[in-house]
Amino acid sequence: QKEVEQNSGPLSVPEGAIASLNCTYSDRGSQSFFWYRQYSGKSPELIMSIYSNGDKEDGRFTAQLNKASQYVSLLIRDSQPSDSATYLCAVAEAGTALIFGKGTTLSVSS
């Protein structure tokens, strides 16, 4: 059974702080790793994809991948109240369906 694990939270951070979200996965054949943001009742929105070990930065977001440890993380710098949402970690073998974690709820207080 392929599994993706995330802390459900809630993770609470003050505005302007760094939010750190973590995810582990069980399938060593996984090749593609994604972070989605989902507001309540809305669809998942892709915010980061990462395929190689190391860091990938895009604006305030940095994704980190460590395949040896089967670990993916997402850092959000200068967190804003509008970042308050559920963050879904998703993993896939190349070109296959996504396996999602149960999501981490982030709350950014102003």
Added chain:
Amino acid sequence: AAGVIQSPRHLIKEKRETATLKCYPIPRHDTVYWYQQGPGQDPQFLISFYEKMQSDKGSIPDRFSAQQFSDYHSELNMSSLELGDSALYFCASSLGAEGGDEQFFGPGTRLTVL
């Protein structure tokens, strides 16, 4: 930029009725995925199509079927609806493994079965 289109956005059905959900992928995307998300749950993969052929199957009930048409749009047909089928149904599209496998989600169809 064009996004994934889903219709209808909301659907209310009675038990044992049928429902058809439609998905129009992003132009040039050849792969479509269907996901079901129950209340408080993560999205669960149902079925996918690549170039109009079924490419993978997940936890899709036998009461459900789907297909992808020549214009790449896809339809999810649901029969003998049950209360437990009430959920958000998302369609996602991608360019496929050759073109990058990022999946972009449509706004979803909220199905309520009474």
